[in-house]
Amino acid sequence: MAGHESTYEAKSATAKWWDERLPIARMMHDQFVDFPTPRNLNYMWTFGGILMFCLVAQIVTGIVLAMHYNATEVAAFSSVDNIRRNVNYGWMIQSMHAVGASMFFVAVYLHIFRGLYYGSYKAPREILWMLGVFILLAMMAAAFMGYALPWGQMSFWGVTVITNLFSSLDAIIPGMGTAIVTWLWGGFSVTGVTLNRFFSLHYLLPFVIFGLVILHVWALHVAGQNNPTGLDVKTKGDTVPMAPYAVYKDAVALFAFLIVFAWFVFFLPDYLGHSDNFIPADPLVTPAHIVPEWYFLPFYAILRAVPDKLLGVIAMFASILILLFIPWLDTSRVRSTKYRPMYKWFFWLFVITCLALGYLGAKPAEGSYVIWAQIFTFYYFAHFLLVMPIVGILETPDKLPNSISEAVLGKKGERRDRDESFGGGLGAPAGAAAAPEKR
């Protein structure tokens, strides 16, 4: 993909001058205009562009908010309130940033499930996938620290609970966990010192994410995009140039996404947050239920499902880090779940598991909620550690089409509206779709 011939032509004298010194226009042309994209991409492939928008939107609104925000114990809460009340359009910018965090996660989770369904983590896209996992981790850290900044009750107690998780390391080396927690807090409890460093890191992390995103896109443009068939691009006919085709489609999806985004910004600015965060932080009063933001709920459920504190913390971190290993845990040579009759069921079971864990994470840890959380936590890990390796071996995949073009156009070139309609058995499938020879 990256090796496709450059079609860039420097037209003006200035463009030629630049092209010989820093061919940035050539790179942009080759990578984002003429770049070949599989012609059968569906709308699930538009979330990359949407996520890029989300990151930039968060950075822009965040920079404006930081101009009015005051990261001190006494003034943080009031400064956010002041932004909403008195800063020109502050109510809108603050809402865009807070809702934007949620929308960022909506998009990233859909992006990840897309990757899981179509096997986008398999060879030769392992590094691409792993960079994505690191982006997710950095996003989570940024979101967690950002949620601390309004310094409301849920901010304060969320920080207290989550930073305290590290004290579980005392079970390994007595005193180590406590020492780490004290170091994180910059004191012996969560204070304005903690808030100030969180603000510093919250401003730093988006730029770390930006760097990782550049690597992620680079890796993508080396391996090329996966596609709903999971087949490799073989001929030029399998692709269309990114501009205008993919760009146009991305624009449609972005604007549709913005409708949902704006719906929350303007009509439901508080819906995704917690009412307790409109109460200033008070170290003396614990809220009745401490719950994280919705996008952390599945992981929170996993944390609480494990009876032992240290093991719970390990399980929570493992639930994300395990994603790093799935390129090798999945033994199937077929990328797209579309051709995997057995795995398909397990995939949707996994989706239900994640939703159920999210629901349970919002519930108090008592009674049957705990049992259910344990059952779903078991399946969460079993999906990666048992289902992925075993189903890949047991399953006989459906017949694959010979090429992307055939999948789109049908075998004799007659038009098919939907790409599910092939598979009507001609010849042998185009071999293993996961390019195992490259592993």
Next chain:
Amino acid sequence: MLRHTKTLSALAVGAAIFATPVALTPAFAAGGYDQVIEKVDWSFGGITGQYDKTQLRRGFQVFQNVCASCHGLSRVAFRSLSQPGGPEFTEEGVKALVAEWPHQVTAGPNDEGEMFQRQPLPTDPIVGPWKNEKEARAFNNGAYPLDLSLIARARTYSKDEPFWVQVPNMVKHIATGYEQKGHDYLYSLLIGYKEAPADFNLGEGLSYNISYPGKQIAMVQPIPEGGAVEYGEDAGAPNTMEQQSKDVVAFLAWAADPHLNTRKATGWQVMIYLLITTALLYIGKQRLWARVKKQPA
């Protein structure tokens, strides 16, 4: 069966151990699923709702004569009362109001280096009667009358519903732009004062309230059956507890979210722009892709 969930999450307990001992008794702190909540059809609810200016004015009258004797509204400036989207009193009206406001503000230091008390200015916050929390508690049997600036956004309630009720409700609330749980709770609280059942062990100096978590509240009933204030002839609303409770909650909703009118109006402009642009882009995309659907590019 009623369920009292006084259980903090396991981690919250862990966290509480690290923090200073919790000051409140569990009866106050814990949320309950057995609160009686009455839903109100608020003028500012939903995706098109706007504040009713006359209601906000009535609500301010209740706030001024009832709430303000104990509660402050310290994040809201008097001048806001004359700004668009609120009660929209005249600037003269606000000047007259601050001149007679019963609570003074501490200003200074003056040229002698002394702090002094003076009447508030329109740019000052709507101050309550207390200099600080300690004084407030000393005058209120140990309880603290909260600042009400954000109370309407800082309250909610939850019901113990199974997921097949909860999830469709969630979808409904998102689709209809419902964000009025806190307002419903406050209204229910104001009308929720009842005679305590004989077997209920009511604490010293507390009142029984069917909508408050734990059912005993330090605030005495603020608005009695026949209303707490006399509305004028032109107010267009009856002097009842229900009406005056609704009005004051509407006022507090505005105090917590003074830009709601602009927000929703702007929201529709944005929404129409996005819908039209999305439709146009989609049509364009369909026409563009029609070329390549038929033959290899």
